[in-house]
Amino acid sequence: MANILYLGCDAHGSTSLHRAQALARLGHTISHHNPAAAATGFMGSSWLDPIHYRTGYRILQSPIRSWLSKIIDSIPKPDLVWVDSGEFFGPTAIAGLKGLACPILLYNVDDPTGHRDGRRFDSLLKALPLYDLVVVVRKETEAECLSLGAKQVMRVIRSYDEVAHQPFLNPTHIPTEFRSEVIFIGTWMRYEKRDEFLLHLLEQGLPLSIWGSRWKKSPHWAKLQIAYRGGSLSGRDYVAAIQGSKICLGLLSKGNRDLHTQRSLEVPFAAGLLCAERTTEHLEMYQEGKEAVFWADAKECASICHRLLLNDSLRENIRVAGQKRVLALQVGNENICRKILTHLRIG
Structure with a gap:
């Protein structure tokens, strides 16, 4: 050693x-x-x-x-x-x-x-x-x-981290405040247009929850604040929010030339269902529609989320398959x- x-x-x-x-x-x-x-x-x-x-x-x-x-x-x-x-x-x-x-x-x-x-x-x-x-x-x-x-x-x-992101063995132990339908965990970033994307989802009637820092700086804050749940998450609260959601959004940083992010691995490992932008690297990691779901724009994302929220068994099958896949990736x-x-x- x-x-x-x-x-x-x-x-x-x-x-x-x-x-x-x-x-x-x-x-x-x-x-x-x-x-x-x-x-x-x-x-x-x-x-x-x-x-x-x-x-x-x-x-x-x-x-x-x-x-x-x-x-x-x-x-x-x-x-x-x-x-x-x-x-x-x-x-x-x-x-x-x-x-x-x-x-x-x-x-x-x-x-x-x-x-x-x-x-x-x-x-x-x-x-x-x-x-x-x-x-x-x-x-x-x-x-x-x-x-x-x-x-x-x-x-x-x-x-992901094998210890820090370990899901709750008993999901009933996840506190109520970390339960949600569709969640995004991340920071508002100037020029990334994450706020415009999430606003479109809200306008499509999606039950969205947002956790993260700096969102009050968004020019769309007045419309987004209805979905805002609190500041940045860490530790077991972060895992609880992922596992306690039905769908977890993964947004890329275009300024950082991302084709995958930490969330791409942390979400499935922490027993969440990954819903992210369709990229070459995401498609290499997961089988679309079976281990994770992907979209090209906010309209497609909203449509996919609405469909998944109406189908508990499909959602659970994708979540379980995604967790098995991320373990097989050995990352x-x-x-x-x-x-x-x-x-x-x-x-």
């Missing part, structure tokens, strides 16, 4: 923590450190955070290097450095880790070579050639990282972490 220095970024919240926990469940010793700790006094305000985001965290590189130096001096020599997300780490930060004489891995499920997030990933992109392996989730990112000098790039499917965090470590011949 390996000693792993895990540098997990808060930008992905619990998903980063879940991967560290999955590595620990595989028997590895994890020294987990959050780079946000290096930015104490430099972040955490409504005006500083946007500045760092829009400048690719360049101003933070000096405190990040000092923070890494202290960590290196305080831990046993690792067999692997796992950098999760990586936007905080520029070339000098990663160069400082080279003295550990072990592989340095970048795992990023965003679209760092895309254009949606502006200059957020500037520091990361400059550091790409210093990583021994870069792990990404889309074909475009794989090709673009190689063109930017990455030594080796590995593409994986996103993942839990433990599966993906094991695959990466095997590729690196570690552990």
